[in-house]
Amino acid sequence: MNSRRNFLSGFGRFGTIAAALSAASVSKVAMATLPELITQTKPDTMPPLVPNNGRPYNPVVTLNGWTLPWRMNQGVKEFHLVTEPVLREMAPGLTAHLWGYNGQSPGPTIEVVEGDRVRIFVTNKLPEHTSVHWHGQRLPNGMDGVSGLTQAPIQPGKTMVYEFIARRPGTFMYHPHADEMSQMAMGLMGSWVTHPKGRHPQIEEVDRDFIFLLNAYDIEPGAYTPKVSTMLDFNLWSWNSRVFPGIDPLVVRKNDKVRIRVGNLTMTNHPIHIHGHEFQVTGTDGGPVPRSARWPEVTTDVAVGQMRQIEFIADVEGDWAFHCHKAHHTMNAMGHNTANMIGVEQADIAKKISDLIPDYMSMGESGMAGMSSMAMPLPENTLPMMSGVGPFGSVDMGGMFSVLKVRKNQKTGDYKDPGWYQHPTGSVAQEWQGSQPDAIRSKQAGGELMPLAQPQAVEVQIRKPTGHSQH
Numbered sequence: 001m002n003s004r005r006n007f008l009s010g011f012g013r014f015g016t017i018a019a020a021l022s023a024a025s026v027s028k029v030a031m032a033t034l035p036e037l038i039t040q041t042k043p044d045t046m047p048p049l050v051p052n053n054g055r056p057y058n059p060v061v062t063l064n065g066w067t068l069p070w071r072m073n074q075g076v077k078e079f080h081l082v083t084e085p086v087l088r089e090m091a092p093g094l095t096a097h098l099w100g101y102n103g104q105s106p107g108p109t110i111e112v113v114e115g116d117r118v119r120i121f122v123t124n125k126l127p128e129h130t131s132v133h134w135h136g137q138r139l140p141n142g143m144d145g146v147s148g149l150t151q152a153p154i155q156p157g158k159t160m161v162y163e164f165i166a167r168r169p170g171t172f173m174y175h176p177h178a179d180e181m182s183q184m185a186m187g188l189m190g191s192w193v194t195h196p197k198g199r200h201p202q203i204e205e206v207d208r209d210f211i212f213l214l215n216a217y218d219i220e221p222g223a224y225t226p227k228v229s230t231m232l233d234f235n236l237w238s239w240n241s242r243v244f245p246g247i248d249p250l251v252v253r254k255n256d257k258v259r260i261r262v263g264n265l266t267m268t269n270h271p272i273h274i275h276g277h278e279f280q281v282t283g284t285d286g287g288p289v290p291r292s293a294r295w296p297e298v299t300t301d302v303a304v305g306q307m308r309q310i311e312f313i314a315d316v317e318g319d320w321a322f323h324c325h326k327a328h329h330t331m332n333a334m335g336h337n338t339a340n341m342i343g344v345e346q347a348d349i350a351k352k353i354s355d356l357i358p359d360y361m362s363m364g365e366s367g368m369a370g371m372s373s374m375a376m377p378l379p380e381n382t383l384p385m386m387s388g389v390g391p392f393g394s395v396d397m398g399g400m401f402s403v404l405k406v407r408k409n410q411k412t413g414d415y416k417d418p419g420w421y422q423h424p425t426g427s428v429a430q431e432w433q434g435s436q437p438d439a440i441r442s443k444q445a446g447g448e449l450m451p452l453a454q455p456q457a458v459e460v461q462i463r464k465p466t467g468h469s470q471h
Contacts, residue, residue: 036080045064057195061210061211063211065106065212066109067108068102078119083100083126086100086105090383091243091387094243094383105188110174110190113197114167114169114194115165119163120161131147135175143164171307172194172285175189185217206256206257208250208252210259212239218230224381232268236332237329245388247402249404251414252314252406253314253408255315261308265304267304270301272300274312274320274321275322277313277316281309282310318406321401330397332384405418
């Protein structure tokens with residue numbers, strides 16, 4: 001059995017956890033107490049937590065997160081979750097006041113094995129009552145975690161116990177079902193993985209297994225706390241409460257079989273897209289997808305409240321973009337009421353404004369790409385709309401964006417960032433230095449498919465409504 005010291009040392013350069021459990025058998029005194037509280041505040045991606053008791057499994061890696069250790073108590077896996085206010089660095093330069101579990105938002109990933117009996121103690125340190133719903137689990141109705149319907153709420157300062165058997169393997173979530181709008185908008189959520197108890201006909205073994213949640217916040221520039229009443233116009237689209245360039249890369253070895261599990265607890269859908277590879281959706285929060293129902297994709301839509309599990313062979317080296325394909329979800333601190341200035345000549349007015357406001361900078365005349373390299377003064381605690389620097393200059397991205405780094409020399413189980421990919425000679429796009437021939441156009445090209453027989457001008461008369469009856 002490992003000692004506490006050995007357990008902590010397993011986290012190596014990624015940092016340490018504030019407290020940890022001994023793997024030794026639980027004494028009679030300990031069985032009458034809560035499991036030890038284990039917290040983590042660093043935003044780094046922690047290495048997988050290899051189980052040292054209970055049934056074995058291949059652990060996951062939580063992107064910019066960690067897995068919660070447990071203690072064994074007479075054959076039951078016991079966990080201790082604490083709901084509490086937390087500070088979350090969303091990226092260097094932006095820290096949010098959120099609600100989370102055990103020091104972070106999202107809370108730690110819970111990993112168990114199919115058939116495990118699980119006991120979870122939940123202590124509430126929030127200023128209001130809460131509950132925990134175990135999204136996607138088959139369990140007794142009274143353990144489902146819906147405040148007022150299946151249980152009394154967990155009052156501030158109180159602890160409740162949930163106990164059930166993890167009946168089926170898959171990718172799940174946990175989140176409150178009490179003042180859900182406020183508590184989830186504040187970041188109260190976490191991931192859950194139930195591993196198969198043995199070889200499964202629909203679940204393949206993989207070399208690397210990642211997991212993260214999609215969440216979103218509305219934090220005004222200069223503020224620290226999300227606006228919980230926002231319904232759709234969020235300005236920070238995040239993975240595990242991190243935004244680019246604060247999201248860690250997904251580092252894999254060439255020819256690794258890779259699984260990525262994604263859960264969506266935002267208020268809209270997200271088409272998750274990966275470059276350079278095609279994948280199959282192999283599982284949902286309903287369980288594994290039968291092999292006969294799978295097909296190749298490069299983008300899969302993850303709707304609200306869904307989990308999607310994708311798998312592929314990382315057989316092409318490089319630094320491959322991995323992101324949501326909604327363009328405004330790969331931006332940071334993006335305003336939604338900005339006038340469209342594309343094509344508008346601003347030189348004269350910009351000079352007049354800069355005489356009054358020395359730091360004024362005009363923008364948007366020829367698009368927004370220049371914002372990624374603009375040294376514009378920013379309010380306290382906010383980020384540029386686009387940021388991050390790559391090997392060829394500024395990366396015009398933010399929000400839900402990361403990089404899949406595939407390397408042939410990456411060691412098995414090594415998740416350290418290998419740096420930028422060194423492209424073979426002649427394999428990078430470059431500027432054409434030759435002549436530019438004139439375009440040749442067909443005389444028959446263009447025109448209307450069904451032209452009007454007698455084209456005529458139409459005068460449009462507008463009558464403004466005076467009441468709702470004329471809308």
